[in-house]
Amino acid sequence: MKTIDLSIYSPIISEQKISATILNNIKDTLKEEDIITIDMSGIKSMATFCAKQIFGGLYKELGSENFFKRIEIKNATDNVKTIIIISIENNN
């Protein structure tokens, strides 16, 4: 199981290019790994656009069951969890 560490982007993810890079990194890793962990340590907030790009896109592509099975999200603050969930809901 591989961990994708997003702390290098802390404390906020607000740039479209960055979120595109993160999404591509996740997708590439999913080709090799069954389960990945996304470590959100240090991320205090994300622009909602970026959250939808990453997590909304991923959820749509994988489907709800696979997203739950294959993606673990670690060290997300309540704020970040809320942004992730609403971004997925917005994309459905």
Add this chain to the structure above:
Amino acid sequence: MENNELLFIAPKNITRQNILEFIRKFNLFFKYKNIRKENCYVFFNNVEKVDLLGILLTYKFLEYSVKNNCFSRPILDKFPEKFIERIKFYGFENFMTELMSKKVEAKKLYNKLKIEFNDDFFIAPIAIKKDEDYKEQDLISKYLPNIQSYYENEKTSTMIFQIFSEIISNFRAHAVEDTQSIIVVHGNREKIEMVCADNGYGIIETLKYLYKNNSDEKILAKAMIKNVTSKPKTDHMGYGLWLMNEVTKKTNGIFECYSNSSFYRNINGKISCKRGCFWQGTIVYIELPLCNPITISDLETISDSKIKINFI
């Protein structure tokens, strides 16, 4: 004054409370794009009071005129001492000096960034750019951790970062024509101010195609509603302005948005949305008291969500 002379006289106060007067007196700048009008005189000698919003808009007007060749050899009268002191205080000194001397192209000015921590702190000023080689993340990683240390309360810094990230994301995504939006931040232990301005299309113009039969003021008011975006069926959620507005309401702060011909104000919970005077692009001003920080997790309930996520 002769008939072919153009005179711009700044009002006594260029502050948030009087900003419409300033915009009204100077927005003729936008009509002279690429005209190179001669015999133009600009006076700031009457200015007694100017705040963060006033300095930013002064800069943006002057920058617009330089970038867009509005005037040929305009005469800019010397700024009064108080005005110069505020220019220095908010970190615009280098910007103004270089803009006036035209020694450096306008876009190169944005390489000079400053953050200072005394009792107050400033991020002054930052460009939100669309250039391919611009690395916003370098800027964020360099400066924002200092703000995080300044505000020991985790929720305070989270609130600030949330608003900051939405402003940056929105201006970057939506300021199509203008590659140089500027954000300036001033904070202390009690409150934080963030101001951002661009000379892009403006919110009303970008939303108009979706709300054709609505007045400009109604369109701007709609922009504050959740999920309203000029780019539906994309990754834009229409949350940015809504979030700024809601956080302002809950914290009893001030949120003002000027775009194209109208303005929206939320001042201590009192909302107004009216026809104002024309600004090419968008201006966002937000002032948040910090005694009771609010984040998106206070505004949105996720406990009933059917989305299953493996949070560990």
